[in-house]
Amino acid sequence: MKLELGCIKIRDIMFADKSEIRDGILYVNAKELEQIVLEDEQISAVGFDIARPGESVRITPVKDVIQPRAKVEGGGDMFPGVVTKVATVGSGKTHVLDGAAVVTVGKIVGFQEGIIDMTGIGADYTPFSKTNNLVVDFSPKENLTAHEYEKAIRVAGLKVAYALGKLGVNHTPDETKVYEYSSIIEGSKLYPDLPRVGYVMMLQSQGLLHDTYVYGVDMKLSLTTMLSPTEVMDGAILSGNCVSACDKNTTYHHQNNPVIEDLFAEHGKTLNFAAMIITNENVFLADKERSSDWSAKLVDYLDLDGVIISQEGFGNPDTDLIMNCVKIEKTGTKTVIITDEYAGREGTSQSLADADPLADALVTAGNANQVITLPKIDRVIGTLDYTEKIAGGFAGSLEADGSITVEIQAITGATNELGFNHMSAR
Template sequence: MKLEIGNFVVKDVAFGAKTGFANGIFTVNKEEALAEVMKDEHITEAELHIVKPGDEVRLVPVKDALEIRCRVSGAPGNHPGATSDLCSTATGRVHSLTGASLLVVGKHWGSFQDGLIDMGGPFQRGTLYGFLKNIVLVADTDEEFERHEQQKKNHALRWAGMRLAEFLGKTLADLTPDSIDVYELDAVNRRDSAVSDLPSVVYVMQPQTQMEAMGYNTLVYGWDGNHMLPTYMHPNEILGGAVVSGSFMPCSSKMSTYEFQTNPTIKRLMKEHGKTLNFLGVIMSNLNVIMEQKIRSAIMVAQIANSLGADGAIVAEEGYGNPDVDYIQVIVELEKAGVKTVGISNECTGRDGKSQPLVALDPKADALVSTGNVSELVHLAPMKTVIGELDALQRDGLSGGWAGCVNPDGSCLLEDNAVFCADHPSGYSVKRCFEF
């Protein structure tokens, strides 16, 4: 299967008379873009902003991030099953803006999975999106039934973001990309000995699927991940847009839709394929609440990996706490099956950093990569401009925020938990450890 991603490197983003890309500048006709957003009758008001690295801007509550892209061939849209008819995303060509994203922000109301981004100041470094040129959709909806709920589906805003990213991306369809990345893997049993003799590695993804109520979980081809059992997937399917981020996850732990579309771990494994390793593909697993379900999924992951002939595995967990049990159980079952495994997750070690990092641990889980402590306290000075509503951080049950964490001058005290996608279990994390 062959997927081509054409990259348009963004030097700047601006508003203008016509939406399009030329000479490194992506221009957006604001009125046309907002008209596309307002086609959804549940969107009551909307605005667009442009924010760039170094701007004295704070965004909250951020709900999702998406790559601005379009399908040139191979599928009917960016997210088949969610915003278009079902079709495999593993083949064809995608055109995308590189170095930019679309951020979706609530104008007022936030929820448990929403977070904060600083575009400037010392905590710009807190998340990947502080270093991208971002088009920001800020909107409100008529979804009064969940206005004061801590858990919100954020359906209208999430779908508005997906539709807007595709609307903007369609202007790239007939242009020539700055570069083209080709992602192609032969069938596992049809690889020549030069590849098959290399160490065989599988990537296990554990997106958030714990909510039994529909509408909150990660979607795979539009299907709620709570219904899934561990499934083998071609890596091109994830890069091609098969997975949409859900609306249930403490925010620093989540993988945004952008991070599924551009997953750096998958891209590195594809780059190393045929050179240092034999990349077998992706096992899309799930996260469960009941112990029997956790064990069942872990056994199935190990069986798939073993049947593929995996020598090694990378397991990436979206979340912490209850999902740690799934995470460690999968690692244990893989190790029992003879598959050497490395795990990637954040940890919850308390504000003093002295608590047990994961809810579950096992001696077989002896190669773990930590992407950060969700409980780390972060002090943020006032920011010149706030897009969205800062009060959402303390009012609406955002993970990492609490009543009184926002001061009258606009400064904040919060946990890492509240910073949008800050821990990047997808592989984008730039955090370092220091020993004192």
């Protein structure tokens, strides 16, 4: 399977009468996008705003971040099984609006998550302070259940990103990256002397606001399975996870999965990137046992020498992580796990809710309880009404001068457990 990612660099977003990309600027006709969103009768109104790197803007509460992409060649289309029909993606050509992102905000339930600051110290902790963001703010029809509303805005955000992505289909990319992924047998023949490496990706799958969709399938209903890493770049994995802003994987994170990128960077040189396995993080312990059994079985069956395991979310996924790690280590396959820590504001509490001596190679994305004060910002997109309720915010966290004292767990993507960021802890 070979996928070419053509990156069209976007250096700004502006509202205009005609939606198009010109000279690296993404022009957006908000009326057109509004019509696309309002096709869903469950959404009563939608607003658009733009937030650029360096601007004194705070976006909150963030639901999802999506990178506009569209297929140019190859089977299937972007966000298969949700926005487009079910068909295998991951080959051919895909165009990416690199430097742009769709950020969805809105109230689903009373407590809300996720801050993106475009400037100041908060900007250092979120990758989305570096993208030009089209912010989409939804209002639901009355009497919608939380489940219905969650689904409506999740899908609407993807549709907006898809519509923007299609604007780049006829453009010549500024840069093209090629990812080639072989079959198991072929890969072994190509790289007989390189260690066979896999990626075991754990996906949040616990219930309302805690779900992930793979080709439209709710991952909590799936057994551990496999796909090609290039499928992930084409939107095969989509976020329905609205909690724990710091360590949830937004759709943007899935599209730009850094473990996949960095394994591809070494593929054929120091290792053979042989397989990608996706597994879930269910609440029922029997599910955890079954899914981690399955991860280990697949790793063993595929005869992998080493795997990287990434986690998503806080708390009980620590148990899945350790189960996966221990069971895979016991097959004789080496593991490195990526997680984050909740070591308390002082940094002295126990970091993880589970542990095992076999988990001897751990990469940490940092302590999510670290407290910082975000300065006053000129403009808020969304609302600060829920700030006190944001994860890691606390009573009185919104100061009279407009500054907010929070744990970094309130910041979208701050301690992402795919290893998206440079932050670590010792």
